[in-house]
Amino acid sequence: MYSRIAGTGSYLPEKVLTNQDLEKMVETSDDWIRTRTGITQRHIAHSDQAASDLAFHASQNAMKAAGVTSKDIDLIIVATTTPDMVFPSTACILQDKLGVENCPAFDVQAVCSGFVYALATADMFVSSGKCRNALVVGSEIYSKIVDWNDRSTCVLFGDGAGAVVLSQSETPGILSSHLHANGSYKDVLSVPGSIGGGVVQGNPFISMEGGTVFKFAVKVLEDVAQEAVTESQLKTTDIDWLIPHQANIRIIRSTAQKLGIPLEKVVVTVDKHGNTSAASIPLALDLAVRDGRIQKDQLVLLEGVGGGFTWGAVLLRW
Numbered sequence: 001m002y003s004r005i006a007g008t009g010s011y012l013p014e015k016v017l018t019n020q021d022l023e024k025m026v027e028t029s030d031d032w033i034r035t036r037t038g039i040t041q042r043h044i045a046h047s048d049q050a051a052s053d054l055a056f057h058a059s060q061n062a063m064k065a066a067g068v069t070s071k072d073i074d075l076i077i078v079a080t081t082t083p084d085m086v087f088p089s090t091a092c093i094l095q096d097k098l099g100v101e102n103c104p105a106f107d108v109q110a111v112c113s114g115f116v117y118a119l120a121t122a123d124m125f126v127s128s129g130k131c132r133n134a135l136v137v138g139s140e141i142y143s144k145i146v147d148w149n150d151r152s153t154c155v156l157f158g159d160g161a162g163a164v165v166l167s168q169s170e171t172p173g174i175l176s177s178h179l180h181a182n183g184s185y186k187d188v189l190s191v192p193g194s195i196g197g198g199v200v201q202g203n204p205f206i207s208m209e210g211g212t213v214f215k216f217a218v219k220v221l222e223d224v225a226q227e228a229v230t231e232s233q234l235k236t237t238d239i240d241w242l243i244p245h246q247a248n249i250r251i252i253r254s255t256a257q258k259l260g261i262p263l264e265k266v267v268v269t270v271d272k273h274g275n276t277s278a279a280s281i282p283l284a285l286d287l288a289v290r291d292g293r294i295q296k297d298q299l300v301l302l303e304g305v306g307g308g309f310t311w312g313a314v315l316l317r318w
Contacts, residue, residue: 003126004173007066010286011057038249042158042274050084054161055139066165075134076105079114079278112306114278120177138278147205158274162282179312189307245304246270246280
């Protein structure tokens with residue numbers, strides 16, 4: 001038994017925040033942001049929207065594309081760094097909103113690698129026969145944890161959700177998955193605040209050492225891509241589409257160059273979405289599927305790196 005992606009879906013909040021809008025909020029410029037990140041705009045959730053709300057719309061779109069209903073879903077995994085609340089999990093809240101009954105539902109927290117972690121986990125359930133149709137979602141509202149006075153971070157992030165339905169298949173879909181973490185880098189990219197005694201203790205906003213993140217990301221994204229293709233006795237030149245985490249256009253270009261993959265084979269959404277953390281890969285995947293770029297039997301490599309540090313890749317045949 002194998003697992004294969006049967007349908008994809010995505011959702012972006014209606015509000016768009018452009019670089020020109022940010023120029024009025026903080027000391028920055030459109031040219032500075034575009035030159036260093038490739039970002040021109042990002043979507044921002046409404047104040048009353050939660051991660052499960054974004055996930056709900058993305059999930060409905062993925063289920064429709066897969067031709068399944070709430071009665072067919074028997075596993076829900078949500079990758080998020082910005083859950084609705086401390087508990088219950090965003091996956092359980094999403095389960096209720098979708099009307100899915102009596103199936104396992106849990107969150108995965110691996111920051112920007114979260115969707116890769118969640119998809120790899122779902123593959124083990126589906127390919128082993130434990131479930132038939134898994135709903136795998138990446139949903140983030142980073143606007144809630146961004147310090148809008150910090151020009152080094154507030155320009156980078158956006159909100160959104162992406163989802164896939166992973167179903168049993170008689171032919172291989174997910175070919176391999178590769179997950180890694182190194183907690184010694186825990187302070188390089190983090191939100192170090194916590195809740196205690198009913199108050200926030202410490203810094204509740206994103207803290208990042210940009211230079212260290214850049215160097216680490218480029219290295220491990222190359223390494224894990226090589227690991228994925230080597231296990232399948234392939235070469236990076238065999239990859240039809242590379243879908244990396246959408247953090248920074250310079251990281252994406254550097255990674256593609258090191259792998260020998262032309263930019264024409266890289267799906268890029270960072271310009272319109274910004275960094276949506278665990279949502280970025282499924283958002284980009286859904287776009288490329290729906291606009292016809294990704295075709296049946298093509299090889300697709302998904303890869304991400306995020307705070308922790310965590311990093312990983314999933315190689316699949318569409």
